[in-house]
Amino acid sequence: MRELLAQELLEIWERGSAQSPTERALTLLHAARPDLETETLANMSIGRRDGLLLSLRESTFGRRLASITNCPDCRAQLELGFDIDQIRLADTLVESEKSHTLSADGCELTFRLPNSRDLVAAASASDVDSARQVLMTRCVLSVRGNGRQVESDPLPQQILERVEHEMSRLDAQANIQVELECPSCRRGWTTAFDILAFFWSELDAWAQRLLVEVHRLASAYGWREADILGMSATRRNIYLNIVNG
Numbered sequence: 001m002r003e004l005l006a007q008e009l010l011e012i013w014e015r016g017s018a019q020s021p022t023e024r025a026l027t028l029l030h031a032a033r034p035d036l037e038t039e040t041l042a043n044m045s046i047g048r049r050d051g052l053l054l055s056l057r058e059s060t061f062g063r064r065l066a067s068i069t070n071c072p073d074c075r076a077q078l079e080l081g082f083d084i085d086q087i088r089l090a091d092t093l094v095e096s097e098k099s100h101t102l103s104a105d106g107c108e109l110t111f112r113l114p115n116s117r118d119l120v121a122a123a124s125a126s127d128v129d130s131a132r133q134v135l136m137t138r139c140v141l142s143v144r145g146n147g148r149q150v151e152s153d154p155l156p157q158q159i160l161e162r163v164e165h166e167m168s169r170l171d172a173q174a175n176i177q178v179e180l181e182c183p184s185c186r187r188g189w190t191t192a193f194d195i196l197a198f199f200w201s202e203l204d205a206w207a208q209r210l211l212v213e214v215h216r217l218a219s220a221y222g223w224r225e226a227d228i229l230g231m232s233a234t235r236r237n238i239y240l241n242i243v244n245g
């Protein structure tokens with residue numbers, strides 16, 4: 001994973017601001033992994049993609065993940081913190097192209113794991129149920145029952161749930177759950193951790209902060225934006241401290 005410079009990260013943030021979450025992930029990874037074809041990145045299962053995003057987050061902002069949430073019962077505020085290694089699973093699947101089989105309700109299905117292209121297609125659906133069907137239509141490759149072809153569009157609800165469950169099991173990195181416990185009322189619960197949303201909101205806050213710093217330094221010294229961004233964060237901070245008195 002290539003470490004991205006401040007200038008590059010800012011360009012990614014600018015481009016990604018107008019993109020959907022799925023496209024942002026590809027923009028980030030395309031910059032960090034220029035050795036991988038755009039096609040290869042788009043065809044990766046979402047779990048594999050998220051594994052790469054975790055590595056990129058680690059090389060960009062470090063391995064510690066920290067966030068604030070509220071207890072669903074007593075509303076007390078909780079600070080949660082964990083290391084990336086605690087939620088990074090062993091890399092088992094590389095491409096979503098590989099097909100898997102599943103027996104459900106007397107049918108035998110073959111399917112592949114959803115990738116970024118599938119998510120982009122599903123995002124244009126009008127509601128959640130239609131989005132699920134779009135994913136299934138794209139990812140379920142065949143359905144056979146007693147040697148005959150079975151209607152697969154739409155899939156019966158029960159079969160659809162089995163396939164989703166199996167996809168989630170096979171691509172576990174895409175479905176990270178974090179266990180929490182409220183220190184005030186001892187209520188325990190689990191919450192989904194979405195590295196893409198987490199990383200992007202950090203990047204957004206970082207970019208806004210950086211632009212304010214650039215403004216302060218440019219106003220004080222008359223330096224060009226490119227020169228300020230080209231400095232290490234350490235040097236920028238020293239100058240900022242001087243400017244801020």
Ligand SMILES: [Zn+2]
Binds near residue numbers: 073183
């Ligand atoms: Zn509580």
